[in-house]
Amino acid sequence: YTVKGEIHQIGETFTVGANELEKREFVVKTLGDYPQFLKFEQLKEKTRIIENYTEGQAVEVHFDINGREWNDKYFTNLTAWKIDAIT
Numbered sequence: 001y002t003v004k005g006e007i008h009q010i011g012e013t014f015t016v017g018a019n020e021l022e023k024r025e026f027v028v029k030t031l032g033d034y035p036q037f038l039k040f041e042q043l044k045e046k047t048r049i050i051e052n053y054t055e056g057q058a059v060e061v062h063f064d065i066n067g068r069e070w071n072d073k074y075f076t077n078l079t080a081w082k083i084d085a086i087t
Contacts, residue, residue, distance in 0.1 A: 002061065003060070003063070004058070004059070005031055005035075007053055022044055024041070024042045025040065028040065041078065049080070052083075059085055061083055063078050063080045065077075
């Protein structure tokens with residue numbers, strides 16, 4: 001999947017879980033009449049990809065949608081694996 005928008009916010013890298021998995025989150029504001037704020041996550045070595053970009057920059061994000069169930073609750077994550085600058 002891909003989406004185009006503007007980087008709204010970039011979070012810091014942090015670790016999660018017993019395996020101390022590196023994770024980083026960022027938010028993209030989509031383009032158009034009804035913009036949406038989409039939170040993406042990056043895992044492991046992919047957390048460094050966002051370092052080349054700044055808040056306010058136009059980008060195209062390539063991502064996977066991951067869904068899971070835990071204790072009758074459902075979670076959806078947008079996992080970014082590539083970011084391209086839009087000029």
